[in-house]
Structure formats: C-alpha cells, structure tokens
Amino acid sequence: MSTSEHHFTTALTLSDHAIRASEQAIGFLMQQGVENADCISLAAGLVDERTLPVQLARNSLDSLLNDSPAGRRVLQYGTTPGPDELRQTIRQYLAELEGSSNQLAGLPAEQIVLTTGSQQLLLLATQALVNPGDICLVAAPTYFVYLGLLEAAGARIVPVRSDDHGMCPEDLEQTLDRLHQEGVLHRVRLVYTVSYYDNPSGISISADRRPKLLQAVQRWSKTHRILILEDAAYRELQYSGPILPSIWSFDETKEFVILAQTFSKSFSPGVRVGFGVLPADLVKPVCDLKGNADFGSAHLNQNLICHVLRTREYHDHVRLVTAGYKRKRDAMLDAADEYFKDIPGVSWVHPDGGMYVWMSLPTDICTGFLSPLFHRATQVEKVMYVPGELSYPSSWNHRPQNQMRLSFGVQNADGVREGIRRLANAVRHVISVSNAS
Ligand SMILES: Cc1ncc(COP(=O)(O)O)c(C=O)c1O
CATH class of the missing domain: 3.90.1150.10 (Aspartate Aminotransferase, domain 1)
Known part of the structure; x- marks a missing residue:
C-alpha cells in the first residue's frame, strides 16, 4: 500500500517548509x-550510462584502499568542508579551467567547500542567504530544480530576460532599478544563473556579458551585498565554441559571486561530489548549515575525486x-x-x-x-x-x-x-x- 492510500489515525502536522516543498x-x-x-x-x-568510469573508479578505489592505514583514513569521517588536499587540488584544477593560475594563486583553499553534489551547495547557499519573502532573480528559463528549492525557501522569484547570449545585463539593471523604485531592493539576495550550456536552454552567457552582470550586482549592492549564484554544472561538457572564463573569475575581491561546480556530469553523479567557491564571509555560515545536515559529504568519494584529479585520469x-x-x-x-x-x-x-x-x-x-x-x-x-x-x-x-x-x-x-x-x-x-x- 502506498503512503497516499494509507489512513493514519492522527493527522501529521508538517512544517511550512515541507508544505512549500511538496509541489x-x-x-x-x-x-x-x-x-x-x-x-x-x-x-x-541523466548522464549517459556508457560514460560512467567503472574501470577507472575500481582501479582508483583499489589504490585508495591498498594498504590498511590509508584505507582506514578514507573510510573514517572527514571534515565538514572536505579534505584540505582535495580543496587545494580543486583550486589548481579551477586555475586550469580559467586558464589563469596566477590569478588563483591568492585564493585561499578554505573558500572551497565540498558538498553532496552541487545541489547541496545550491541549497546551503540559499538557506544561508534567503529568508521567506526575500527576492531572488533568476534567468528565464532556468533549472527547474532550483526553482523548486527557491519556492520551498519561500523566496519571491523574479525572472530576468535571457536571450541567445544568456541573461541580459540591461534587463538585470532594469529589474534591480524597478525593485529599488518599489522600495524592496533591500530584500534582493541572489541572482541565479547557469552560465555554461544552460539547463534547459543550452545557452552560455557570452564573454562580454559576464563582467557586465557582475558590475550590475556590484552597482546595486548599495546597502547590502547582492550575490550572483553562478551554477557551472555543465562547464566541462564543452564540444565547440570559445572557452569562457567564469563570471566568478571577474570578481577581483571574490565577494560577489558564488561559483557552484560538480563532478556529476563529467565523472559520475553516483559519487555525489560537488563544490562551491564562496565569498570568505559565507564559508562559515554554509559550513554551519552543512554541519547540521551531515558534517561532511562522503569522505571516500571525495578521496576518489582527489585521486583521479591528481593522476589526471579525470582529465583523460x-x-x-x-x-x-x-x-x-x-x-x-x-x-x-x-x-x-x-x-x-x-x-x-x-x-x-x-x-x-x-x-x-x-x-x-x-x-x-x-x-x-x-x-x-x-x-x-x-x-x-x-x-x-x-x-x-x-x-x-x-x-x-x-x-x-x-x-x-x-x-x-x-x-x-x-x-x-x-x-x-x-x-x-x-x-x-x-x-x-
Ligand atoms: C543546472 C544544474 N545545476 C545543478 C545540478 C545538480 O547536480 P549535482 O547535484 O549532481 O551536482 C544539476 C543536475 O542536473 C543541474 O542540471
């Protein structure tokens, strides 16, 4: 019998959050x-089953579990934000993706937080920043799972026009201006956009728009910081076109952009390893929330990703x-x-x-x-x-x-x-x- 057919003796009273999450x-x-x-x-x-790295994962797990002390270490709890070694390795990998290792040399690895898929990063960052009634601007169309998350958070969702070059900076400016006129700018917390090969539209934000979107939120961060949540889930699945730097890379002070990435699409969604690069003052709030959720994502899986990145088998x-x-x-x-x-x-x-x-x-x-x-x-x-x-x-x-x-x-x-x-x-x-x- 399914739960919907079951008759319970006494009604269950759900939280507002659970009710909002039900649709x-x-x-x-x-x-x-x-x-x-x-x-x-x-x-x-879903990702193509034929791409899943069974052999590579098996060999890598073999070497991680090769000797007992090392094996015990990866089978033990890790830390809430993830292993230092992996955070440093990801910093190096990001430098490769951005094509500018110098610029990243100053980024403390502590600003990289590992999560259970990038979905968890989207959730925790939103929980850390958004109260019911706060405003989040989103590209239209956008990733519908994130729309569900925002709806469950009780956010007011305001769409920003997107065209063949991604979210329009002029429209973002006008929308922020309109919200300012309405007297609700102080409630604007986030601008969410999938910057590479968007789910669903397939569009990437063009090179010239990336710094402009950043400048728009910087300009309107008059009394409080408005952040861009840059979801780069598909970044590595590139087949043609220019190599684009992230919006995050234009943010010199690393205060205005949260960059979310994942190993789900490029390696395996089953390992559930994603990460975020956060403004320094958002790391603790996100880790505090993560501490309540799981005090660290799967340690073994994080070590698996670290291993394949370091051997560069991941790149192959x-x-x-x-x-x-x-x-x-x-x-x-x-x-x-x-x-x-x-x-x-x-x-x-x-x-x-x-x-x-x-x-x-x-x-x-x-x-x-x-x-x-x-x-x-x-x-x-x-x-x-x-x-x-x-x-x-x-x-x-x-x-x-x-x-x-x-x-x-x-x-x-x-x-x-x-x-x-x-x-x-x-x-x-x-x-x-x-x-x-
Ligand atoms: C745009 C986008 N962001 C984030 C995710 C979350 O993926 P994961 O939690 O597996 O990293 C997905 C998954 O489909 C996605 O399409």
Whole structure:
C-alpha cells in the first residue's frame, strides 16, 4: 500500500517548509518518466550510462584502499568542508579551467567547500542567504530544480530576460532599478544563473556579458551585498565554441559571486561530489548549515575525486566523455534539421556543450503535460520531452507554453535521431489538427 492510500489515525502536522516543498516539478516529471517507460526519453537529464568510469573508479578505489592505514583514513569521517588536499587540488584544477593560475594563486583553499553534489551547495547557499519573502532573480528559463528549492525557501522569484547570449545585463539593471523604485531592493539576495550550456536552454552567457552582470550586482549592492549564484554544472561538457572564463573569475575581491561546480556530469553523479567557491564571509555560515545536515559529504568519494584529479585520469576521462556527447549533440541537431525543416515556426538552440537542445514551436502549440502534443508524443509516437513551462517560475504570468527541453543525455545517437523523428511526427500531427479546426 502506498503512503497516499494509507489512513493514519492522527493527522501529521508538517512544517511550512515541507508544505512549500511538496509541489515540485521534478517529482511530477519523474512520475511521467515512470508512466511512460515505453517511450524514447528525450526528457531524462541523466548522464549517459556508457560514460560512467567503472574501470577507472575500481582501479582508483583499489589504490585508495591498498594498504590498511590509508584505507582506514578514507573510510573514517572527514571534515565538514572536505579534505584540505582535495580543496587545494580543486583550486589548481579551477586555475586550469580559467586558464589563469596566477590569478588563483591568492585564493585561499578554505573558500572551497565540498558538498553532496552541487545541489547541496545550491541549497546551503540559499538557506544561508534567503529568508521567506526575500527576492531572488533568476534567468528565464532556468533549472527547474532550483526553482523548486527557491519556492520551498519561500523566496519571491523574479525572472530576468535571457536571450541567445544568456541573461541580459540591461534587463538585470532594469529589474534591480524597478525593485529599488518599489522600495524592496533591500530584500534582493541572489541572482541565479547557469552560465555554461544552460539547463534547459543550452545557452552560455557570452564573454562580454559576464563582467557586465557582475558590475550590475556590484552597482546595486548599495546597502547590502547582492550575490550572483553562478551554477557551472555543465562547464566541462564543452564540444565547440570559445572557452569562457567564469563570471566568478571577474570578481577581483571574490565577494560577489558564488561559483557552484560538480563532478556529476563529467565523472559520475553516483559519487555525489560537488563544490562551491564562496565569498570568505559565507564559508562559515554554509559550513554551519552543512554541519547540521551531515558534517561532511562522503569522505571516500571525495578521496576518489582527489585521486583521479591528481593522476589526471579525470582529465583523460573528460575528453572521452565530451567526444561521446558531441556526437550525440550533432546527431540531435542533424536530425532536427532533417525532420523539422518542413514545419514552419519551429526553431532550436545550437548548444556548444551540455546535454540539452531547447526547441520553440509556433506560439499556439502548447507543450505542457496536459497538452495534445504531450499526449500524442507519449501515447502514439512513444517519445517524451520536458515541457518548457516547468523551467519558468510558476508565479510568472508570462510563461511561454510552446517550448521544450530535449536531452541527448541517455539515448545513443540512433535513439536521439529516432526520438527527434517521432517528435517531429507528433508536432506535425498537432499542427495539422489545429489548422483543420
Ligand atoms: C543546472 C544544474 N545545476 C545543478 C545540478 C545538480 O547536480 P549535482 O547535484 O549532481 O551536482 C544539476 C543536475 O542536473 C543541474 O542540471
């Protein structure tokens, strides 16, 4: 018997936080995935099973557990922010990613905090900064799991316009100005954006916009600091385009940007190792909250990541993984060109990395779970996608209804092609029905 069918003798009184957390898009989406298990999934945002480093993980664990004292050390509790050795190794790795080791030489490794996936960093940073009623600005569209987190925190979510070059600095300025006019600037805490190969839009913030976004929050941090929460989860999954420095790298005093990264996409989500680089005065509050949650993420897994970074086997693995995803990205874009070319009013983003292609249909074609298109796609064509509206704050009245997130994560290249072919059939069918009526 499921818990929803069970009749309890006395009602359970939940906290406001738990009640706010109950309406999550991710839960509904997972449910749809289970109910439509016979579909080709272009919905699942999981990493490709074929990329998971089984052999490398086994060998690395073997060497970590090779002798008993070393093995005992990694099987013991660690510390709340994570092992010093790993924090230093990550600082070095970040310097490689930014292409500027000198600039990072002065960054104390103490400002790097290891978390259970980067999701935990997003949660803890938000908990440390946001009270119910506080305002968070987000790119629109954005990562819907973070929207759920903000909703559970009781935040007021204010969207900032994004286009093909990412979040618009002018729009950020205007939004902050408007909030100032409304007398609520003091409640603005965070600006959240996925800076590389966004989930869901696939877009990266262009090089020239990165410092401008930073300057906007600096300018409006008149009485208190407004922080950018830069989510760089897909940073390493790059297949084309320029190598972009993070927004965080432009922040000379390292006061205004929280950089969140993860080893989930590039190595393994199962090891659940992510991290944040925090302003110095945010480290203790985040670690205090983490102390309440778990007083440290899985020590063994952190040591595994440290090992593969140090031997540089991680770097070799990332090269392999990105080559595989690149083929699948190309398969999706080629298939979209082929199967959607005769359907007017359809456009899609060409991402330079990540796992998603964001597609827009004619504005009168809805993509939501209850739409004729979703029904046709999942029940007749047997293909599933993520409706775009999930990626906009539910409180927002202007949510576009005609978009979808298509993932080339889990399917192989043939599956990706076939999924796009089926989706085009479904779209064509719905358009012909709507034209006929
Ligand atoms: C944009 C974005 N940020 C953060 C995460 C969290 O990933 P993890 O907790 O595995 O690091 C994800 C996972 O899908 C994501 O898409």
